[in-house]
Amino acid sequence: xxxxxxxxxxxxxxxxxxxxxxxxxxxxxxxxxxxxxxxxxxxxxxxxxxxxxxxxxxxxxxxxxxxxxxxxxxxxxxxxxxxxxxxxxxxxxxxxxxxxxxxxxxxxxxxxxxxxxxxxxxxxxxxxxxxxxxxxxxxxxxxxxxxxx
Numbered sequence: 001x002x003x004x005x006x007x008x009x010x011x012x013x014x015x016x017x018x019x020x021x022x023x024x025x026x027x028x029x030x031x032x033x034x035x036x037x038x039x040x041x042x043x044x045x046x047x048x049x050x051x052x053x054x055x056x057x058x059x060x061x062x063x064x065x066x067x068x069x070x071x072x073x074x075x076x077x078x079x080x081x082x083x084x085x086x087x088x089x090x091x092x093x094x095x096x097x098x099x100x101x102x103x104x105x106x107x108x109x110x111x112x113x114x115x116x117x118x119x120x121x122x123x124x125x126x127x128x129x130x131x132x133x134x135x136x137x138x139x140x141x142x143x144x145x146x147x148x149x
Contacts, residue, residue, distance in 0.1 A: 044069045044128055048076070052088030055081035063093075067115065071125040073101060079113045082106070088118065092127055099124050 044066055051061045060080045068075040082088065086103045105117025120127070 042069060042130065043067065044074075044130060046128065047093060049091040049093060050076065050078060050080075050088055051091070052080075052082060052086060055083055064113070066128070069128045069130070071123050073104070073117065073119040074128070075105070076116045076118060077113045078116045081109070081114065082116060090118065090127075092129065094129060097124075097127055099127050 046066050047063055048066060049061065049063050052059070054060045062078070062080055064076050064078050066074050066076055082103050084103050084106050088101050088103060090099050090101055091097070100121045101118035102121065103116055104119045105115070107115030107117075125131075
């Protein structure tokens with residue numbers, strides 16, 4: 001007899017599901033594939049204010065740009081170094097709305113900063129100034145590019 005166990009990663013960036021199968025003698029096989037996201041992503045450049053604690057433990061505040069956003073978080077280009085799992089607060093300067101976030105992804109640091117993936121503690125589909133319907137931008141596939149300065 002063969003059994004299957006599905007494990008889901010809740011990280012919105014680079015989600016991977018594991019399909020672990022085993023037989024009665026507990027020999028396991030493993031395969032990976034990309035899982036559907038909780039909400040569609042869209043390229044959307046906008047300025048946001050970020051507050052939190054840096055890698056060195058000191059408080060920081062900076063204005064940075066988003067690269068990609070969705071109902072559950074986004075990808076930022078941050079000049080301060082932060083740790084994975086760190087809590088930060090984003091502020092939309094146009095609406096002054098604040099969202100608490102968890103750092104869930106750290107990209108390689110470069111001259112322009114570090115790509116940092118954040119996840120809202122609660123979904124906030126209107127935080128970015130875009131209309132996400134059922135997790136998709138304006139009810140579409142979520143693919144596309146939107147820029148605002």
